[in-house]
Amino acid sequence: MEFKRKNLLSKIATNDGHGENSPYFDGWKAYDSNPFHPARNPHGVIQMGLAENKLCSDLMKKWILENPHASICTAQGVDKFNDIAIFQDYHCLKEFREAVAKFMGRVGGNKVTFDANRIVMSGGATGANETVMFCLADPGDAFLVPSPYYAGFARDLRWRTRIEIIPVDCKSSNHFRITREALEYAYEKAQTWNINVKGVIVANPSNPLGTVLDRDTMRNIVSFVNEKTIHLVCDEIYAATVFSSPRFISIAEIIQDMDDCNPDLIHIVYSLSKDMGIPGFRVGIVYSFNDEVMHCARKMSSFGLVSSQTQYLLTSMLSDDQFVGNFLRESSKRLAKRHHVFIKGLEQVGISCLKSNAGLFFWMDMRPLLKEQSLQGELELWHVIIDEVKLNVSPGSSFRCSEPGWFRVCFANMDDETVEVALNRIQAFVLGQEIQEPDKSKHWRKKHLRLSFSSSRLYDETIMSPHIISPHSPLVRATT
Numbered sequence: 207m208e209f210k211r212k213n214l215l216s217k218i219a220t221n222d223g224h225g226e227n228s229p230y231f232d233g234w235k236a237y238d239s240n241p242f243h244p245a246r247n248p249h250g251v252i253q254m255g256l257a258e259n260k261l262c263s264d265l266m267k268k269w270i271l272e273n274p275h276a277s278i279c280t281a282q283g284v285d286k287f288n289d290i291a292i293f294q295d296y297h298c299l300k301e302f303r304e305a306v307a308k309f310m311g312r313v314g315g316n317k318v319t320f321d322a323n324r325i326v327m328s329g330g331a332t333g334a335n336e337t338v339m340f341c342l343a344d345p346g347d348a349f350l351v352p353s354p355y356y357a358g359f360a361r362d363l364r365w366r367t368r369i370e371i372i373p374v375d376c377k378s379s380n381h382f383r384i385t386r387e388a389l390e391y392a393y394e395k396a397q398t399w400n401i402n403v404k405g406v407i408v409a410n411p412s413n414p415l416g417t418v419l420d421r422d423t424m425r426n427i428v429s430f431v432n433e434k435t436i437h438l439v440c441d442e443i444y445a446a447t448v449f450s451s452p453r454f455i456s457i458a459e460i461i462q463d464m465d466d467c468n469p470d471l472i473h474i475v476y477s478l479s480k481d482m483g484i485p486g487f488r489v490g491i492v493y494s495f496n497d498e499v500m501h502c503a504r505k506m507s508s509f510g511l512v513s514s515q516t517q518y519l520l521t522s523m524l525s526d527d528q529f530v531g532n533f534l535r536e537s538s539k540r541l542a543k544r545h546h547v548f549i550k551g552l553e554q555v556g557i558s559c560l561k562s563n564a565g566l567f568f569w570m571d572m573r574p575l576l577k578e579q580s581l582q583g584e585l586e587l588w589h590v591i592i593d594e595v596k597l598n599v600s601p602g603s604s605f606r607c608s609e610p611g612w613f614r615v616c617f618a619n620m621d622d623e624t625v626e627v628a629l630n631r632i633q634a635f636v637l638g639q640e641i642q643e644p645d646k647s648k649h650w651r652k653k654h655l656r657l658s659f660s661s662s663r664l665y666d667e668t669i670m671s672p673h674i675i676s677p678h679s680p681l682v683r684a685t686t
Contacts, residue, residue, distance in 0.1 A: 223365035230357040230604035258619035259483035276522035302517040305524035329510030331477035334490035354605035405437030414614035416562030446481035449542035469495035573611030584610035
């Protein structure tokens with residue numbers, strides 16, 4: 207019997223809006239199919255495309271072992287089982303909202319007091335961002351997003367909401383600063399296309415740049431949205447990953463000093479995934495100064511609540527002032543050290559990175575290694591790094607960077623031994639590769655070069671100075 211072919215699935219479920227077919231997610235697939243392991247698969251792909259913070263997991267585990275009462279799944283905490291395991295409404299536990307509000311204030315240097323009644327919980331920052339979009343925009347409306355921006359925004363902001371993203375192109379010539387001119391240009395472009403712009407969304411600290419917004423830039427953005435009467439959403443999920451000056455400044459701190467700001471236009475997305483290194487706990491937060499937005503977001507949170515067991519555990523943890531203080535200090539110290547190791551290791555072979563002081567990644571400049579300064583040239587280099595060097599780094603085009611040749615490299619999701627292997631690989635690649643002339647083979651020719659740099663030697667800037675690069679390095683050809 208023949209059956210008539212029919213589309214049985216919805217358009218929203220089957221469209222390409224998720225973005226999983228982009229190089230960003232293709233790199234994850236390459237890792238998943240061939241994951242590196244020092245013993246079982248030493249030639250596998252090293253995951254450097256996942257912004258995950260594992261550097262302080264030992265502190266988390268130590269606290270949990272020392273505080274078994276914080277979990278209802280232990281002998282010491284099971285007495286609370288009936289109170290916590292029952293249905294919790296979408297307001298979430300009052301104690302949890304208070305603990306999160308206090309933590310957000312502490313991360314911002316206690317410059318602002320956050321109101322626990324304005325906190326709405328969601329299933330991670332992904333759910334929080336989507337909830338805000340559902341509250342603020344209709345299908346077909348648009349948000350301006352300074353680029354380069356987080357590759358997952360295509361999924362988080364627009365896949366199911368059906369809003370549009372209009373990139374605000376930022377340039378390396380001014381260190382990718384967000385300028386008023388760039389915002390105005392993008393806004394006017396949307397007007398010529400008859401697109402209704404509902405707001406601006408910025409990540410501070412930036413993903414993928416690893417930089418923080420300065421006070422003047424933030425004030426200019428606030429002035430821009432106020433003049434246009436559009437919304438400003440600040441994604442602050444990397445707030446506690448700042449490991450050197452300048453410090454992180456929350457948008458909440460900025461607007462409390464601006465008399466001409468309409469607070470109803472200002473909204474914050476936060477999460478504990480990056481700052482605490484617990485993305486699996488799925489704790490996302492919407493914080494808005496707009497009462498109506500808070501009311502709508504709270505209703506919508508029914509589709510992505512944080513489990514009451516998670517809330518109960520984290521309430522106890524975040525209420526431990528001594529632990530929180532020590533965790534934030536130690537996290538900053540470890541992130542700074544790991545960042546330093548990678549940056550110095552890359553400098554030794556002539557690779558530079560955008561100066562950064564936050565995040566779980568850095569923005570690596572591979573433009574000198576491109577065979578041609580184009581998107582195609584960037585993707586060709588990326589394929590070599592994935593397929594031959596076996597490192598999953600994310601190409602700048604995944605983040606809508608307007609300049610080819612930049613790559614985001616995550617550094618906090620691995621142990622020290624894997625760091626050494628990753629650096630050895632990329633150093634060997636840069637020193638041992640040769641780009642053919644245009645009239646010759648288009649393939650990269652890999653020389654057999656073995657390098658071994660110990661982690662301790664990476665701090666010695668006299669070893670492998672950028673000024674003594676191998677004559678076979680593509681850097682030499684690119685600069686001559």
